[in-house]
Amino acid sequence: MSRVWNFSAGPAVLPEAVLRQAAEEMLDWQGAGMGVMEMSHRGKEFTAIAAQAEADLRELLAVPANYRILFMQGGAIAANAIIPMNLMGERRVADYVVTGAWSQKSQKEARKYAEVNIAASSEASGFTTVPAMEAWRLSPDPAYVFTCTNETIDGVEYPFEPDLARLGRGEVPVVADMSSHILSRVIDVSKYGLIFGGAQKNIGPAGLTLVIVREDLLGHAMPHCPTAFDFRTVADNGSMYNTPPTYGIYIAGLVFQWLKRQGGVAAIEAQNVAKAKLLYDFLDGSDFYENRVDRACRSRMNVPFFLRDEALNDAFLAAAKDAGLVQLKGHKSVGGMRASIYNAMPLAGVQALVDFMRDFAARRG
Numbered sequence: 423m424s425r426v427w428n429f430s431a432g433p434a435v436l437p438e439a440v441l442r443q444a445a446e447e448m449l450d451w452q453g454a455g456m457g458v459m460e461m462s463h464r465g466k467e468f469t470a471i472a473a474q475a476e477a478d479l480r481e482l483l484a485v486p487a488n489y490r491i492l493f494m495q496g497g498a499i500a501a502n503a504i505i506p507m508n509l510m511g512e513r514r515v516a517d518y519v520v521t522g523a524w525s526q527k528s529q530k531e532a533r534k535y536a537e538v539n540i541a542a543s544s545e546a547s548g549f550t551t552v553p554a555m556e557a558w559r560l561s562p563d564p565a566y567v568f569t570c571t572n573e574t575i576d577g578v579e580y581p582f583e584p585d586l587a588r589l590g591r592g593e594v595p596v597v598a599d600m601s602s603h604i605l606s607r608v609i610d611v612s613k614y615g616l617i618f619g620g621a622q623k624n625i626g627p628a629g630l631t632l633v634i635v636r637e638d639l640l641g642h643a644m645p646h647c648p649t650a651f652d653f654r655t656v657a658d659n660g661s662m663y664n665t666p667p668t669y670g671i672y673i674a675g676l677v678f679q680w681l682k683r684q685g686g687v688a689a690i691e692a693q694n695v696a697k698a699k700l701l702y703d704f705l706d707g708s709d710f711y712e713n714r715v716d717r718a719c720r721s722r723m724n725v726p727f728f729l730r731d732e733a734l735n736d737a738f739l740a741a742a743k744d745a746g747l748v749q750l751k752g753h754k755s756v757g758g759m760r761a762s763i764y765n766a767m768p769l770a771g772v773q774a775l776v777d778f779m780r781d782f783a784a785r786r787g
């Protein structure tokens with residue numbers, strides 16, 4: 423068996439220790455005589471697995487007691503509809519901060535359920551920056567302000583937490599799509615009304631969607647909101663109103679335990695800072711490659727870059743693959759290359775990438 427360095431944006435690399443434990447437990451989970459995929463979600467074994475995963479996540483992110491953790495399905499794209507259906511209540515308008523492809527998609531979907539006010543947009547810059555909060559134009563009474571705090575496709579990450587109290591609007595809940603950087607850095611959950619993300623970037627397998635929601639935001643769903651997607655129903659039933667993605671929850675739980683063994687979120691953040699610095703410093707020092715994102719807003723997780731001579735793109739990807747470095751092709755809307763360096767990508771993987779890129783530039787520059 424040989425594993426490559428996998429820079430996929432998602433589904434993405436998982437910690438090898440987690441995959442090994444899952445493989446060992448595949449046929450017989452801790453003496454149960456069956457694997458986790460074969461268990462009833464209401465049995466005592468799986469109930470314990472889900473409760474442990476939730477407790478570990480609560481500890482890792484220091485989730486306050488008045489927030490509920492929901493394990494759902496549909497991914498972040500379905501959440502773009504589920505969120506307005508749950509949060510609009512009697513209000514008419516929702517505010518959106520558009521900083522890249524994902525928040526753009528979110529605001530378009532929300533128009534089915536709400537009047538959307540674009541409070542700020544960095545589209546004119548080609549999505550290379552995050553508008554400062556002081557420039558956000560909030561509407562008088564929005565149901566919430568939507569943000570995507572790490573734009574996976576554009577490689578743009580908020581350099582600040584969207585804390586509306588700083589604008590004197592602390593009463594408006596902030597919604598944050600954290601799909602691609604949740605658990606990569608320390609956050610203050612109390613600054614948000616709702617945090618959500620698909621699991622397949624930094625948590626576990628596709629199919630599981632995580633929602634962390636403040637309790638007062640439950641119970642306002644539109645009458646036509648599907649029962650299985652009403653946050654109140656999901657919360658009241660401990661995420662088991664319908665059958666949850668059990669195997670995804672189990673793997674996520676193993677990832678949470680792995681994170682705790684790494685020293686928790688602050689410790690993994692320090693590693694992520696070092697990994698990103700290694701790659702961005704190399705890009706900035708090179709006249710062969712470039713990254714075009716505003717330096718203050720560069721993502722630590724998703725690093726888009728370009729070869730200045732784009733005619734070499736195919737040769738670059740082929741040589742990278744030969745060197746055991748895969749999934750480096752950029753998203754089609756941005757072009758060029760993208761290296762996603764999530765929690766499970768060790769510093770050694772980023773070092774291997776930089777070494778390869780230096781060597782390729784020396785041979786082809």
Ligand SMILES: *Cc1c(COP(=O)(O)O)cnc(C)c1O
Pocket residue numbers: 432496497498499500524570572573574599600601602620623
């Ligand atoms: C990947 C991603 C999505 C889409 O997730 P799905 O699971 O395909 O619904 C949405 N938002 C962000 C920030 C993402 O990284």
